[in-house]
Amino acid sequence: MHIRKGEFAFLTGHSGSGKSTTMRLLHMSERPTEGEVRISGFSSDQMTDRDIWKIRRRVGFVFQDFRLLPGRTAQENVAFVLEVTGTPTKSIMPRAQRLLSQVGLSTKAGALVHELSGGEQQRVAIARALANEPVVLLADEPTGNLDDRATRGVMDLFWDINAMGMAVLMATHDLDLVRRYPHARVFELDNGRVVYDSKATEG
């Protein structure tokens, strides 16, 4: 399985097919027992702790359950990533505010995350994932907890991000959602193996 720069791909498959495991492998939260994961010049075969930190700063990750830091505002959640990566203190808050504007939440920057709707929380999570200007955005069932309206909003946001040149890989079991975007590449997994690749079929 290979995803190019600027590509938008869905990763589908039934429950237990290995979608989340694949996402965790790409994010280096898990190491492969066989095979190799390569991201932006790093290989899982020769990976130090320092490399893992570097990769995580080049890969944005969005979860189904948002995984925001509780008790903090939307802006603080985004700012946290910038602090982690050593962004100069003065530019952290303005940059966090810009990222929130990019996902349509400029007016909610000061709101505590539990005060936001599910769709808004997912937007904060996307803004956070974009903070490091990653080469690829991984999204594991990002619309799984959202209603139709919020799902559309989040999907539009993913396409906007992709239009700026960032690769997006989104794991989902929702085939109706996948069918709505016929231009996207689709991988289907079964038992941890790619059993379908729409691009290969086209070729």
Added chain:
Amino acid sequence: MYALREAIAAFRRAPVLMGLSSAMVGLALFVVGLFGLATYNLQLALTAIEDRVEIAVYLRDDARQAEIDLAQRELADIPEVRTVRFTSKREALERARIDLPEFGELFSDLEVNPLPQSLEVELRPGNRSQEVVERISNSALAYPFVEDARYGREWVDKLFTLRRLGAATTAALGAAFALVAALIIGTALRIAIFARRDEIYVMRLVGATNGFIRRPFLLEGALAGLVGGCLAWMLTWATYRGVYAYLFEIAWIPPSWIAGGLATGAVFGALASTFAIRRHLREV
């Protein structure tokens, strides 16, 4: 700077959890504080008894004044000796009359004063050990006009045995209390950190290094320990005031002990946090 800001913010974000952790730390250290108060007062009592250790050098009646003066000077020159006071036979009798009034009549009927003249050797603080007392007594006994040198051997032996026993008990109990306090502090902070495991997970996920994640928690642990230490200080103070007002007079522990207690709280807190967070750092 970030770590300190985050550590302080933790108290604002989860005041109940951090308050409970600090309270648990405080109660654990309060037990140590009470033990410290008891130990300090016991130490003062033993020192007060020890201060009374002195050597009475009894002189023969035929000792010449020049010889006595020389012995007094030589004994006073021993570094461990603070003063050497001469007591004449008449002064000894006067003192006996005052100290033992029940024998007043007996003392008045005496035709000859049976009490010996003596040199009373007082030792410098910190030099009242059994070995020093014995060595100086032997030096005094070397003078031919000295009849006897007494310091209440059995009494001093018992005092020093009691002191050694006290020191051993203090060390053992102190270590046990400190261990219990460390375990309680460790558990309290473990709970506090467990409640924030998602936060640690997210930090790891966005590429925070272990050191970056650990620092605020370490400071947070130290702060919880320090706040707990202050609470223990206040509780120990209240107990001291209560005992002083309603039971008996006791002394308050010295500032260095309090500073030591607060520092211990902070260090225990920081260490407990470091251990508690280690497990979570391995998870992602």
